[in-house]
Amino acid sequence: MAPPPAEPAVRQLADLPVGGVATVEGIDEAGALSRRLLEIGFFPGARVEVVAAQWPGDDPIAVRVGGSTFALRRREAQLVRVSPLRPGEGTR
Amino acid sequence: MNAAAASAAASADTDPSTDLRIALVGLPNCGKTALFNRLTGGRQKVANYPGVTVERKEGAFTGASGRRYRLLDLPGTYSLTPTTLDEAITRDVALGRLAGEAQPETIVLVADATHLALSVRLALEVRDLGLPMVLALNMSDLARRRGYALDRERLAAELGVPVVETVAVSRGGADALIAVLERMPAPAPVPARGWQQPSAEQVRDTHREAARILDVAGYREPARSALAAQADRMLLHPVLGMIALAVLLFLVFQAVFSWAEAPMGWIESATAWIGERVHTALPAGPLRSLLADGIIAGVGSVIVFLPQIIILFLFILALEDSGYLPRAAYLLDRVMGSVGLSGRAFIPLLSSFACAIPGIMATRTIPDMRDRIATILVAPLMTCSARLPVYALLIGAFIPARAVGPFNLQGLVLFAIYFAGIIAALCVAFVLKRLRRGEDTHLLMLELPDYQWPDPGNVLLGLVERASLFLRRAGGLILAFVVLLWFLATYPAPPAGATAPPIEHSYAGMIGHAIAPVLAPIGFNWQIAVALIPGLAAREVAVGALGTVYAVSGDEEAVAQTLSSVIAADWSLATALALLAWYVFAPQCLATLAVVKRETGGWRYPLVMAGYLFALAYIAAGITFHVARAFGAG
Numbered sequence: 001m002a003p004p005p006a007e008p009a010v011r012q013l014a015d016l017p018v019g020g021v022a023t024v025e026g027i028d029e030a031g032a033l034s035r036r037l038l039e040i041g042f043f044p045g046a047r048v049e050v051v052a053a054q055w056p057g058d059d060p061i062a063v064r065v066g067g068s069t070f071a072l073r074r075r076e077a078q079l080v081r082v083s084p085l086r087p088g089e090g091t092r
Numbered sequence: 093m094n095a096a097a098a099s100a101a102a103s104a105d106t107d108p109s110t111d112l113r114i115a116l117v118g119l120p121n122c123g124k125t126a127l128f129n130r131l132t133g134g135r136q137k138v139a140n141y142p143g144v145t146v147e148r149k150e151g152a153f154t155g156a157s158g159r160r161y162r163l164l165d166l167p168g169t170y171s172l173t174p175t176t177l178d179e180a181i182t183r184d185v186a187l188g189r190l191a192g193e194a195q196p197e198t199i200v201l202v203a204d205a206t207h208l209a210l211s212v213r214l215a216l217e218v219r220d221l222g223l224p225m226v227l228a229l230n231m232s233d234l235a236r237r238r239g240y241a242l243d244r245e246r247l248a249a250e251l252g253v254p255v256v257e258t259v260a261v262s263r264g265g266a267d268a269l270i271a272v273l274e275r276m277p278a279p280a281p282v283p284a285r286g287w288q289q290p291s292a293e294q295v296r297d298t299h300r301e302a303a304r305i306l307d308v309a310g311y312r313e314p315a316r317s318a319l320a321a322q323a324d325r326m327l328l329h330p331v332l333g334m335i336a337l338a339v340l341l342f343l344v345f346q347a348v349f350s351w352a353e354a355p356m357g358w359i360e361s362a363t364a365w366i367g368e369r370v371h372t373a374l375p376a377g378p379l380r381s382l383l384a385d386g387i388i389a390g391v392g393s394v395i396v397f398l399p400q401i402i403i404l405f406l407f408i409l410a411l412e413d414s415g416y417l418p419r420a421a422y423l424l425d426r427v428m429g430s431v432g433l434s435g436r437a438f439i440p441l442l443s444s445f446a447c448a449i450p451g452i453m454a455t456r457t458i459p460d461m462r463d464r465i466a467t468i469l470v471a472p473l474m475t476c477s478a479r480l481p482v483y484a485l486l487i488g489a490f491i492p493a494r495a496v497g498p499f500n501l502q503g504l505v506l507f508a509i510y511f512a513g514i515i516a517a518l519c520v521a522f523v524l525k526r527l528r529r530g531e532d533t534h535l536l537m538l539e540l541p542d543y544q545w546p547d548p549g550n551v552l553l554g555l556v557e558r559a560s561l562f563l564r565r566a567g568g569l570i571l572a573f574v575v576l577l578w579f580l581a582t583y584p585a586p587p588a589g590a591t592a593p594p595i596e597h598s599y600a601g602m603i604g605h606a607i608a609p610v611l612a613p614i615g616f617n618w619q620i621a622v623a624l625i626p627g628l629a630a631r632e633v634a635v636g637a638l639g640t641v642y643a644v645s646g647d648e649e650a651v652a653q654t655l656s657s658v659i660a661a662d663w664s665l666a667t668a669l670a671l672l673a674w675y676v677f678a679p680q681c682l683a684t685l686a687v688v689k690r691e692t693g694g695w696r697y698p699l700v701m702a703g704y705l706f707a708l709a710y711i712a713a714g715i716t717f718h719v720a721r722a723f724g725a726g
Binding site: 030032033034035036037038039040041043044046051052053054055056059060062066067068069070071072073076 | 175213321329333535540541
């Protein structure tokens with residue numbers, strides 16, 4: 001059996017599977033949308049976890065960040081760059 | 093308060109002769125409104141900010157020192173950089189920039205103690221405004237039970253503002269806050285400070301600073317309960333969550349019919365009893381006719397629906413309090429998005445089931461103006477509680493109360509009508525999406541707050557508010573129309589020797605007969621035509637109007653009969669079904685059109701709305717009537 005492909009180091013929050021945990025690297029674009037994402041807790045270093053995704057196409061998703069849960073449309077979650085963590089590797 | 097009083101008061105610690113203006117600022121879902129209710133005892137003045145339809149809620153209370161506090165509940169926000177009209181109001185009031193609104197003299201920043209990070213960040217932004225501030229750690233009982241830790245004094249020292257614990261939902265839960273406010277010095281003139289929107293870098297800095305402060309203060313965020321995580325796994329699940337939502341909505345509509353049955357019976361008997369008393373006590377004449385046929389028959393036929401409205405609101409308020417509603421918005425986002433609505437449109441649309449007016453006002457939480465307009469235009473298709481009396485009357489009269497499996501047939505029909513409204517709204521939204529160009533920029537970004545047990549006190553307060561609004565309408569607007577209609581239906585008196593019922597000769601009869609030809613193709617008789625006109629003022633007036641029209645035209649015994657049994661004998665099933673279909677689209681009430689004009693800043697959208705709803709109502713009623721007749725229901 002071929003070894004599983006290596007996980008890319010940085011990807012979009014939108015691509016994280018349900019149950020996936022990651023650290024926020026940054027937010028793409030500068031605009032009102034990115035700014036609000038930043039304000040609600042998606043700042044570099046924050047730990048995020050995808051808790052649910054709606055069918056079909058995983059849109060929208062529900063994300064835990066800094067003690068709150070937010071529902072984000074895929075388009076919004078695509079703006080957040082994250083680096084996935086294995087479970088237990090989170091900062092808190 | 094004048095300047096002289098201000099400077100005199102500045103020397104004293106607390107001057108009972110001056111009011112202190114306080115504004116509550118906080119994140120959405122921090123329990124701010126519950127705290128407001130706790131402080132003011134629920135006595136509040138609800139109005140709008142000048143020029144905009146953002147709700148302005150003010151209340152007052154008096155401290156032990158005798159000082160009076162005027163409390164303003166500002167819309168919840170994550171930051172002072174607004175993305176919605178609501179949030180812009182919070183910023184402008186806090187900055188003293190809103191014309192006609194004095195700048196608050198003290199800010200109470202309400203924070204949810206179970207997760208402080210975002211609240212402390214907001215506090216850092218607000219602190220820079222230079223106003224005296226108190227940080228209220230709300231829901232501290234809950235946080236404590238879940239095992240939170242915090243050095244409150246250290247937090248106060250780091251932030252440089254007093255920090256108190258509050259429990260908005262229990263008696264005395266705001267005492268610590270009041271005690272701190274009592275020690276606040278009399279308001280001094282606030283140094284004018286410019287405010288600049290912080291840069292992204294500054295926002296990141298405030299996040300870091302908030303994290304540092306909470307770390308220094310030894311804040312340990314309480315663990316999320318396993319039950320809440322479990323509930324989310326089920327309620328947010330693509331399949332299970334949808335099933336749960338459907339079952340929930342279905343139960344609500346079943347309950348509206350089943351639970352309300354008994355109290356409605358009592359109100360009906362009471363109305364009939366009073367009508368008969370009046371009838372026997374007074375000599376025949378205009379006064380007896382006005383009281384018995386006009387007021388009691390008309391207003392009584394509307395008030396009977398109070399139990400159903402209370403039950404509907406009981407569910408809406410409890411769901412609102414529990415934190416479930418945003419989750420429903422999450423589940424339905426995909427459906428909404430496919431017809432070009434924002435996921436955030438769900439909550440305004442759900443409020444529209446109660447009344448389109450608060451629903452349309454709630455659309456100001458939708459940042460994109462085109463999304464907002466689309467939501468406003470379809471909001472009246474959500475069956476509002478004012479239509480419930482009309483549906484309930486027709487369903488009660490024409491649909492047998494048979495059991496269909498475990499369900500009540502009447503409840504099923506009501507569910508189907510609500511469903512028809514929702515489908516119609518989705519279709520209209522889809523057409524609107526096709527009509528407008530440009531890319532979709534719909535947002536969701538909605539917080540799913542922690543689950544909570546609904547607070548019975550808050551729910552009760554909301555119910556009393558709604559019930560009294562309904563009764564005031566019944567006693568005011570509806571009463572006025574019913575009296576006017578009684579007059580039109582009674583005068584002029586029929587000529588001597590006339591054989592037809594007197595109402596045929598009255599003004600109402602003339603008006604009804606004049607409009608009837610237009611409505612005849614969709615199966616409406618002239619009595620319905622008469623009732624539809626005042627029904628434009630407020631939909632439930634149509635029921636009161638029918639009550640009056642039939643009471644005036646009926647013979648002596650008819651007064652004691654319920655309106656429902658009268659129309660069951662007089663109308664065909666096809667007519668009743670056509671009227672039900674009419675009211676799914678019913679041109680909404682004038683108050684709604686007025687709000688739409690104010691919200692959209694012109695006559696264009698209210699006219700579009702009235703036009704398309706009239707056309708849909710006419711077509712739907714016509715199709716229903718002719719199809720029903722073809723099936724032998726004529």
